[in-house]
Structure formats: C-alpha cells, structure tokens
Amino acid sequence: MISPAARDALQGWLDAQKALKGASDNTLEAYGRDVAGFLAFITQHNAEAQGIAALARVGVSDMRAWMAFTRGEDVGARSLARKLSAVKSFYRWLSEREGFDATAVLSARAPKFQRKLPRPLAPDAAQNLIDTLDMQSETPWVAARDQAVVTLLYGCGLRISEALGLTADVLPMGDVLRITGKGGKERIVPVIAPARQAVARYVDLCPHDLSGNSPLFRGVRGGVLSPRAVQKVTQAARAQLGLPASATPHAMRHSFATHLLNAGGDLRAIQELLGHASLSTTQAYTAVDTARLMEIYRNTHPKGR
Template identity: 70%
Template sequence: MISPAAADALETWLASQSALGGAAQNTLTAYHGDLTEFLSFMTLHKGESQGLGPLTRISVTDMRAWMAFTRGNGVGARSLARKLSAVKSFYRWLAERESFDPTAVLSTRAPKFQKKLPRPLDQDAARAVIDTVELQSETPWVGARDMAVVTLLYGCGLRISEALGLDGRDAPLPAVLRILGKGGKERVVPVLDAARDAVQVYLDLCPHPKEDDGPLFRGVRGGRLSPRIVSGVMEKTRMQLGLPSTATPHAMRHSFATHLLEAGGDLRAIQELLGHASLSTTQAYTAVDTARLMDVYNRTHPKA
C-alpha cells in the first residue's frame, strides 16, 4: 500500500515529466508501473507506510533488497536497469523538492547486460517481405493495408507506433512527413513515391471512410490498427519466406538505416531521419562492418 503522500508525489512527478520533459504516454505508463512496484516493495520491506519522510531515508541495503526481490521475480537485467533508471529519475526530483541527500539511491549500480544489436534484413529479403506481406490476407483491402504499413516502415524508417499513429488528415501523403517521435521530438521524413502509392492503393480499397480525426490505418472493425496485427502478419510472412525470427516490423526500420548507409548515406543525416538523440544509437542500428563505416567516413569527411 502506497501512502497518500507518496502517491501524490508520484503523480506530481509524472505530470512534470509530461509537461516539462515531453515524455510519451507509453513512457509515463511504464514509469508509473515501475515506481508503484518500487514504493509498494519498500512499504512491505520496511513494514510501514512509506510516506515522504521514510522515503528520504532509504539506504543502500534497502536498494539491494529491492533489486534482489525484483530479480527473484524473474525480471531480467535489462528490465531491472530500466526500472532503476525510473527510480533514480524520481529520486532526483524528490530530493530537490524535499531537500535530502539521494546518494543511496543514485549510487545504486544497474545490473550489467549485453545489448542485443538489431538484425536488419538484406535488401533482397526486405523487398521480398514487401512483395509477400499483402498475400497473407484473402481480403484485398487488408492486404493492401499491410503492404502500405510495411512499406512506410522500410521506405521512411518509421517506428511501428509512428506509422500506426498517422491520421486520415495525413493522406494523401505529402512529399515529407512531420513525425512526432520519442520524447515529443519532431523530425521531417521524406516520403518515397512507392510509400505514397501504397497508402493510396489501400485507401482506395478500404471500406471505412477516411476521416481527418480518425486513424489512417484501420483494423477490420474500423478502429486504429494494432501493432500486434502487424507483428502477426510479419510472422506469417517470414515463415513463408524462410526468414529468421528477427524479421520483425522493427527490423524493417533497421534495414532502412543499414541500406542507406551501405549506399553511401551520411551517418549524421540518417540519425536525423531516424530521430535518434545520439549518433551511437544510429551506429548500433546499422549492420555495416567497421571497414565500411571508415570508408563512408573517409569519403564524407576527407582529411585536409
């Protein structure tokens, strides 16, 4: 049971993350769940309601107990690191507001884990996916819809949430799209003719009327298309083509970045297209070997 004071502090912090930090709703939901679990554990661990006073006196031992408990419930190192990051963010804010030393929390080290590098498809496989995905449905408009979505992921480097977040007012697709990505960061993405045409074919076949305030991509009942549906279609497609389980909707975005770099694209420009805050994140998105990266670097940044 979380004390009213702790619950109020949590809600106030979440509101500040939304208003000042521009955190997306999915991020806020994850924060709320992570902090609720943490505060609930501390209440049980301490045997008393954790008001603001007790929360300011959490020790290193308490933090270790929480981490051990969380790992014992089957939470992996990567997920625990994410939860710890949320707790630290909350405590930085709380310490400033309540004027206490948060060192015990902020000094807690995240568990080590090996980052999994993305696995993009090669160009032939990416084209095969686009050509095959519409065949997974016997309903023509549904097949055209799925092809349009996957074409946007690969042709524009969109996240699945960004593609499915498009509304009717966004069509017909313009030459460039303004995409609101993670953290409320806006970026401009060029739209290929193939993507624009694929979306138009879908719209011409779709039985649901296009509404400016309604979703561009609809499920069979007319609501906004679910990412799970796209993942299921991709699963059928990769099985038909004999592709590995890493051939997911997100892999099409990885492939977009990799193929641009292979074609000589500038890494910094690709970073902007993907909406990455860090260039190192963009590098991780590309499956180009070091020699290839150095070749691109030397051609785009020649030494004097």
C-alpha cells in the same frame, strides 16, 4: 502497501514526465509499475509506511537489498537496469522537490548487460516480405493496407506507432511527411515513390471514409488499426518465406537505417530521419562498429583521402 504520500508523489512524477518530456502512455505505465514495485519493497523491507521523510532516508543498503531481491525474482540484468533508471528518475525529481540528498539512490550502479540489437533483413528479404504481405488477406483493401503500413516502416524508417498515428489529412501523400515522434519531437522524412504508391493503392480500395483528421489506417470494422494486427500479419508472411522470428515490423525500421548506412549514408542524417535525440542511440540501433566508422572517415574526410 504504498503510503498515500508515496502514491501521490509517484503520480506527481508521472504527470511531470508526461508534461515535460512527452512520455507515451505505455512508457508511463511501465515507469509506474517499476517505481511502485520499488516503493512496495521498501515499505515491506523497513516494515513501516514510507512517507516522504522515510523515502528520503533510503540508503545504500536499502538499494542493495532491493536489487538483490529483484534479481532473485528472476529479473534479468537488462530489466533491472531499466527499473533502476526509473527509480533514479523518480528520486531525482522527488529530491529536488522536497530538498533532500538522494545520493544513495542516484549512485546505485546498474548491472552490466549486453545490448541486444534488432537484426536487419537483407534488402531482398525486406522486399520479399513486403510483396508477400499482399497475399495474406483475401480482402483486397486489407492486403493493400498491410502492405502500405510496412512499406512506410521500411521506406521511411517510421516507428509502427508513427505509421499508425497518421491521419487522412496527409492525403494525397506527397514527397515528405511531418512526423511527431517520441517526446513530441517533430521531424521531416522523405517518402519514396513505392511508399506513396502503396498508400495510394490502399486509399483507392479502402471502404471507409478517409477524410479530415480521421485515422489513415483502419481496422476491418473501421476503427484505428492496432499494432498487434500488423505484427500478426508480418508473422504470417515471414513464416511463409521461412524468415527468422527477428523479421518483425520494428526490424523493417532497423533495416531502413542499416541499408542507408551500408550505402554510405551520413550517420547524423540517419539520426534525423529516425528521430533519435542522440547520435549514440543511432549508433547502437544501426550496429555501427569501429571499422565501418573508420571506413566512412577515410572515404569522406578531406585529409583522409
């Protein structure tokens, strides 16, 4: 049982994450679950309601006990690291607000884990997947819609949430799109001709009114198209082609970045196109290795040739 004071503090932190960092609803929900789980454990562990003063007294032994308990619940190292990150962020905010020393919590070490990278598709496999999406529905406008969405993921490197968040006021689609990504960060992405053509074909066939700021991509009944619907049709297409389970909508965005990099694209330019806040994220996302970076360096640096 979490005390009212702890619950209020948790809600205050979540509100701050949304207001200051633009965290999405899904992210906030995950943060809330992770920190609430920690607070519930600390309450049971210390056998008393955890008000702000009690939370300020959480020590190294408490953190070790929580991490051991969490691992004992069959939680993997990666998930525990995510939970610990949320708890640290909460304590950083709470300690600044309440004026206590949170070193015991902030110094807790996350378990090491090997980062899993999404696997890119080969260029021909990506194109085959897009082509096959056009055959997954007997309703022409639905088939055109699915193909248009995934073409935008691969052709522009959009997140699925960004593609499905587009509104009809982008029509007719031009050479660039202004995308609002994570944290409310805006970026400009070029739109290749096949993507524009795929969207135009969908718009011509769509039976729903596409005007103003209404959603661009619609479900069968006219509501906003759900990510799950795109995932399901992609799953059907990859099964038809015999592609691995890693051939997901997200893998199309990853393939966009990887294919650009392999063609000699600049890493910082790809970072901007993807909307990553830091270059290190782009390096992990595109599975850049030292050999590839050195090859780019030797081929492009004036002193290296």
